[in-house]
Amino acid sequence: MNSNLQNGVRFVLLILIQVMVLNNVHLSGYINPFVYLLIIMLLPFNIDRIWLLLIGFATGLTLDLFSGGVIGLHAASATLAAFIRPYLIQLISSQREFDSNITPSLKDMGFRWFFGYAFLFTLIHHIYYFLLEKFSFSGFGTTLWRILLSAIVSTAVIILAQYIEYRPKKR
DSSP states (O other): OOHHHHHHHHHHHHHHHHHHTGGGOOBTTTBOOOOTHHHHHTSOTTOOHHHHHHHHHHHHHHHHHHHTSOTTHHHHHHHHHHHHHHHHHHHHOSOSSOOTTOOSSHHHHOHHHHHHHHHHHHHHHHHHHHHHHHOSSTTHHHHHHHHHHHHHHHHHHHHHHHHHHTOOOOO
């Protein structure tokens, strides 16, 4: 499948899953899983930074519009996540250049690399999202607890989604 078409289909599916299913999951009031981050995470390594930021902003804004919450909360968080993505990849990767036909996915990079990438990416996004949502230092311990639990569950859901998308071929 064409890379742009695949990314477009992924965008629509993940936004629908996030809005219709995961936005209604609030485990104990602390855990909010965000799988839509995969839209930004799985873009090609060699994507232009301007496009990366625009896609991050569009992803967050689309989620804001369909979620009915505070407009701009997801847009700001997703844009920050898109901004830090190249630096995060550079930080956790020993290679400086990647082959143009691979993506930062579980299939192409392996479990260990992808787990580190997914957890750090999700953690940074969640720190910004939940601190921006609270916009106060009252209840800071509770906010930190929400960040940690949501990041762990979101990372697990993201890895599960990668296993579902890239099932190993039977021999």
